[in-house]
Amino acid sequence: MTKILIAGLSMGLLLSAGTAPAGEHDVDFDAGAIRAHVTFLADDLLEGRGSGTRGYDIAARYVASWFANLGLEPAGDGDSYFQAFTTVEEVLVPGSASVSVRKEGRTRRLESPGHYMIGGSYVDADNDVTAPLTFVGFGVRAPEMGYDDLAGLDLDGHVVLMFAGAPAHFPHDIRAYYSSGEVKYRTLADLGVVGAIVVRTREMAEKYSWEDIVRNYAFSGMRWVSPQGEVQGVYPGFEFAVAMSPAGLEALLADEKVSADTLYDVAESGSTGSRALGVEVQVERRSTQTLGSTSNVAAILPGTDPDLRHQFVVITAHLDHIGVGPETDGDGIYNGAYDNATGVAIMLEVARALAHADARPARSVLFLAVGAEEKGLLGSDYFADYPTVPMKDIVANVNLDMPLFLYPLADVVAFGAEHSSLKSHVEQAAHRAGLKLSPDPMPEEVLFVRSDQYPFVRKGVPAVFFVPGFQSSDPTVDAGRIFTSFLQTHYHKPSDDLSLPVDGPSVEAFTLANYYLIRSIADADERPTWNEGNFFGDKFGGDRPAEETR
Template sequence: LKPGNPDGSFFQEVPLAGIKSDPRLQFVVNGKPPMDLKFADDFVASSARLQPEIKINNSDLVFVGYGVVAPEYGWDDYKGVDVRGKTILMLINDPAVPDPKDPSKLDEKMFKGRAMTYYGRWTYKYEIAAQKGAAAAIIIHETVPAAYPWQVVKSSWAKENFELDNPDKNAGAVSARSWITLDVAKKLLADCGQDFDALKKSAITKEFRPVALNAKANIDIKQALRSFKSRNVIGKFEGADPNLKDEYIIYSAHWDHLGRHQELQGDQIFNGAVDNASGDAAVIALASAFPKADPAPRRSILFMCTTAEEAGLLGAKWYADHPLYPLEKTLADINIDSMNVWGKSRDVEDTSFGFSTMDDLLAAAAQRQGRTVIPNPRPEKGSIYRADNFEFSKVGVPSLYIGKNVHLVSRPENAPLRGDEFDLKDYHQPSDDVKPDWDLSGAVQDVDLLFEVGYQVANADKFPEWKPGNEFKPKRDQMLKK
């Protein structure tokens, strides 16, 4: 294996800033005592702006529904309102638009029905808030549409967080970003003479208009900042075809997790055994396997362990924005994030199902193993937008991402999905540790599978393609025309 960086090293430096936030959030409703909130229990808040303090005083509060502007769906939650300098309050996930023919189901023509689109992700909501000039953006947490409980938000935000240390110190980001609990939101809205359920119902229609609330927000975020360098770790196996060795397939997995949370009682260390030591082990196994392949792959393979995924896909974003090899010559990213460590499975979860022609390669390889491919059984979680593959997709590179939610051979076919159990009990908790019930035969299955897919891409006569209508296809088409 050769160094993956053309400078002769195995590393790509990634400039990061550590941010330890000490926030205060207060709502003032006319005629009522100020509503002071307890950090971590009632709210979390921080800023991506790399400055020691953020102060927002007496900012008008506006409810903007789901905070979505999606022209392709004829949707604008900001219509008719200027939110510059204001604090906006919004719902998580996509607008849950009912099917006009069967209101018990979601309209598949609007925001992909049950599946989450990028419009549903909290990252998008803060991005559009910044574009609209809002001073602060606050998301109302609900466990089902967020796809994780408040404890996950609390664990992630109540510690040091990280951002890319860009030259402009992220001056374009919204000044303050926050989440509040559902109970806090309901009380706030009730104090403003509004009903949460009624507002949420109105927000699932195109006719929704922002609601100015009879309240002000005061936000003060003191931030302890530090700048440092982290690294993406990259190795390269050079392809055997002299005409194709300058084209690349990437296997990616993030090496970071959540560190240590000293305020916790008992176990304070977030080991990240499944998420994502298991993925890194898979990349290392693949890096060991490709040099033994006979015949050798025609194209080159990059084995990449990225930093700061848990902080917002930062290592992958840095590579995508500062690629070491041309993106137009990068055929695919195969991302590995949390393996099945509980034994052999009857099937394989294709989290990126329906996105690219790599679906076909995955299905064929799975069939040779006697397995079938299942789409992501929890599309409402938006997992495709929550892992490193998304940063490659955003710049046009087709990506494949398989999940851990599979039917185990050792369990009845109708048994609960083991991946769901992990997400409920161990995801982003200190309990994500190596467990006695681990059976790595399932991980071996998946590594063999992903080797086969990458090997096929490396030897194919044409590039993988995004499927027609995919949101990332125009970027790729434009890139390959150059």
């Protein structure tokens, strides 16, 4: 990571000699300009841009100043570029957490961090719950699939043991939806469940180590608070969620007839396998809560068509990262150079190109740098609930999050494009930028519900999560291996900093594709629509306006 701020010079980001598609374009992008934004945003000065910190506020002012310099209209509160919102941050009182198993008068206490991790409560000072434990598979109730882990169970007053995610045999869109913790916890709370112990499947455990889970718990949780004082993401009666390791699951079931392997096999088989377990669990903890605030940064480039300028294409990129945390090799600043200083930098350069274009887009474009994504999509979720423009007039969302340029790029991936007419816009944009459009290479990760496009989807807005692909134009490069190595070595670690290599031509090609995508949507005669019979369109898009054309 860089120790001195040197804007505009070598920046510590290595430009490789990689190749990118060549061709004649009506706009050009300079990787050096994008690199300059990243160099400031990922500098140690900003201390990882943690939500609600001075470093984040500096980053937000930087973005707002850039918007103002481009002549974009403020789209925050009043005449401001900032949309502020109140947050509540939880802190677990050190040494206060306890998870115990009770059976036939005997009590066994599990150990943290080896067996489990738990955060603090967003609303309660003290929790002390003793309840029967029931295994509920994935905790999924999916009528579309004729699948119900909860059927026939009386769960009132129970703690549930469940796997993260959803059954692998579900279609990817349905699996993405039912993997959401919000969907699961709300359903369980409605059934009277008081808490959950969540275990990752074997597949998940192979990809992300328990040590990574433990590291994540070093950072306090956060939720947004509505103007009416309601804490988002808190469900009445549902008091806690415990993350449990494979070793913890073995310890939990030590005196049971059912083994951990049996439950893992149930998850992999796709059957429900729900059953009452012959134990009670006791979970205790003490928590403190601190009110604070953070902000989104929003600006509008007005459209030029009198019939369409009231409609908006929203481009999002989260501005926050995870701040300061446990040190690795003496470094405790989590700079987030790729996650997501690079995404914000690309958004800023697309904004510059559109603002300076000879012909501006027909529809208006709203640029939204969202806060507190790393705390659970808070900024985008707050904007979706309290939009600064009418939600019915938002026709599409294009999201940028952690674009990686570690190798010469051959393709792009647009998570979610297959759900709506946005796919044709993505295809055209990729082609014009000289890149291939590839399908989702890891549908089991259900990335469509895991970044800032999803709050817009839940409001019925067609959306895509646009990322560089996993193929290299250099046949000697194993792009998939490099991507996996980044996730294992640098993702959410201090080493995601300015020392990582960057392929400059790939940055330019991908930024160009984003520019063409925004222009294509903004200049189209018709607003995007969900595909007929699409799961997300049917689930969320019923109240969207009918097509509006010129």
